[in-house]
Amino acid sequence: MRNLRLIGKFPPLAVVTALALLVGACGTLNGAASDDGENKRAVDTSADSSGAEAAGRIEVEVLTTGLEAPWGATFLPDGDALVTERDTGRLLRVTPDGQTEEVQRIPEGGSGEGGLLGVALSPDYERDEFVYAYYTTGEDNRVGRFKLGEAPEPILTGIPVNTYHDGGGLAFGPDGMLYVTTGDAGDAATAQDKGSLSGKVLRLAPDGGIPEDNPFPENPVYSYGHRNVQGLAWDESGQLFVSEFGENQYDEVNRIEAGGNYGWPEVEGAGGEPEYIDPVQTFATSEASPSGAAIPKDSAIPQWDGDFFMAALRGARLWRLDLDSDGNVTGKEALLDGEYGRLRNTVQAPDGSLWVFTNNRDGRGTPGEDDDRILRLAPSES
Numbered sequence: 001m002r003n004l005r006l007i008g009k010f011p012p013l014a015v016v017t018a019l020a021l022l023v024g025a026c027g028t029l030n031g032a033a034s035d036d037g038e039n040k041r042a043v044d045t046s047a048d049s050s051g052a053e054a055a056g057r058i059e060v061e062v063l064t065t066g067l068e069a070p071w072g073a074t075f076l077p078d079g080d081a082l083v084t085e086r087d088t089g090r091l092l093r094v095t096p097d098g099q100t101e102e103v104q105r106i107p108e109g110g111s112g113e114g115g116l117l118g119v120a121l122s123p124d125y126e127r128d129e130f131v132y133a134y135y136t137t138g139e140d141n142r143v144g145r146f147k148l149g150e151a152p153e154p155i156l157t158g159i160p161v162n163t164y165h166d167g168g169g170l171a172f173g174p175d176g177m178l179y180v181t182t183g184d185a186g187d188a189a190t191a192q193d194k195g196s197l198s199g200k201v202l203r204l205a206p207d208g209g210i211p212e213d214n215p216f217p218e219n220p221v222y223s224y225g226h227r228n229v230q231g232l233a234w235d236e237s238g239q240l241f242v243s244e245f246g247e248n249q250y251d252e253v254n255r256i257e258a259g260g261n262y263g264w265p266e267v268e269g270a271g272g273e274p275e276y277i278d279p280v281q282t283f284a285t286s287e288a289s290p291s292g293a294a295i296p297k298d299s300a301i302p303q304w305d306g307d308f309f310m311a312a313l314r315g316a317r318l319w320r321l322d323l324d325s326d327g328n329v330t331g332k333e334a335l336l337d338g339e340y341g342r343l344r345n346t347v348q349a350p351d352g353s354l355w356v357f358t359n360n361r362d363g364r365g366t367p368g369e370d371d372d373r374i375l376r377l378a379p380s381e382s
C-alpha cells in the first residue's frame with residue numbers, strides 16, 4: 001500500500017519551517033501553504049517502495065469560493081466545468097482557473113436533500129449539445145436534457161421524492177448509456193421492488209429509452225436494493241462502483257453488477273447472505289456519509305491513478321481506496337480530514353486534476369466565509 005500522508009499529520013522538516021512562516025497568513029495548522037500562493041496547501045506523497053512511480057507532492061488549491069451547496073459537475077469540451085447548486089437551482093460555468101458565471105437556473109421544487117443535483121454531458125455533445133440534469137419538482141425527481149440556456153425536457157419522470165434520500169447521481173458510462181442513482185425516498189421497501197424507480201441504479205439510453213440489454217426487460221432498473229446512492233465512477237476496465245449512504249451503521253461502496261440486489265433494507269453493510277451482493281467496503285456513517293465519487297485516470301496523478309475517491313459529508317474528508325485488478329479494496333486512506341468541512345463531490349477535470357466540492361452551506365455544516373469552495377488537487381509544480 002502506498003505511503004501517502006497529510007503534511008498536517010507528519011510534517012517533514014522543510015515543511016514545518018514553511019508552516020511556521022505561514023501560520024499567520026493561513027490561520028490554520030491543518031496544512032502548509034506552498035510558495036506560490038497562500039491559497040495553496042500541500043498534501044505530501046512519497047513514492048512506492050518499488051520506486052516505479054514518480055510520485056510527488058500533491059497540492060491543494062482553493063479554486064473557487066462563495067458557492068452555495070455545489071452538487072454535480074461535468075466538463076465541457078473547452079475545459080470549463082458545469083456545476084450545479086442544489087438549493088439555488090443555479091447551473092454555473094466554472095473555468096479551469098476557478099472563475100464562475102451563471103448559465104441558467106433549472107426550476108426545481110426540492111427541499112432538504114432534493115434540488116438541482118447531478119449533471120452530465122452527452123457523450124456526443126459536440127454534435128447534439130445535450131446536457132442532462134437530475135432535479136426535484138413538487139411531485140417527483142426527474143432527469144431532463146437541454147441545450148445550454150434552454151429549459152430541460154424531461155426524459156425520465158416519476159422517481160419518488162422526499163425530503164430525504166433523493167439520490168441524484170448522473171453520469172454516462174463507458175458504454176454510452178446514462179446511469180442514474182436514486183434513493184429510497186424514505187420508503188425502504190421500494191428498494192426491493194423492481195417496479196419502483198426508488199433505491200436503484202438506473203440505466204437509460206441517451207434519449208431516455210430503455211436499452212435492450214438491460215438486465216430486466218423493458219425496465220430501466222440496472223441494480224436494486226439500494227438505500228441512497230449518489231456517487232458513481234467507472235474503473236479502466238469499465239467496472240462501475242458506487243457510494244451509498246447507510247442508515248445508522250454502515251455506509252457502503254458497491255461494485256455494481258447488472259441485475260444485482262444490494263440488500264437494502266434487508267441488510268445494511270455486509271450481511272454475507274447469498275441473495276444479496278455485499279459491499280466491497282463499508283464505513284461507519286460518522287466517518288463517511290458519502291456522496292460524489294471519482295476514479296482518476298490517464299496517470300495525471302500517477303500515485304492515485306485508478307484509485308476510488310469518495311467525498312464524505314458527515315465524515316468531512318476525502319476517502320481514497322486502493323483497488324486491485326479484480327476491483328477489491330486493498331487499502332484506504334482519509335485525505336483532507338476535517339480541513340474543509342463537509343465534502344460533497346469529487347470529479348477529475350480534463351487537465352487530470354481532482355476537483356473537490358465543499359458542502360458547508362447545505363444546511364448541516366458550519367460555513368466559513370469562503371464557503372462553499374471548489375478545491376483543486378494536483379501534483380505540485382514546484
Ligand SMILES: [Ca+2]
Pocket residue numbers: 225252262263264267268269277278279
Ligand atoms: Ca447494501
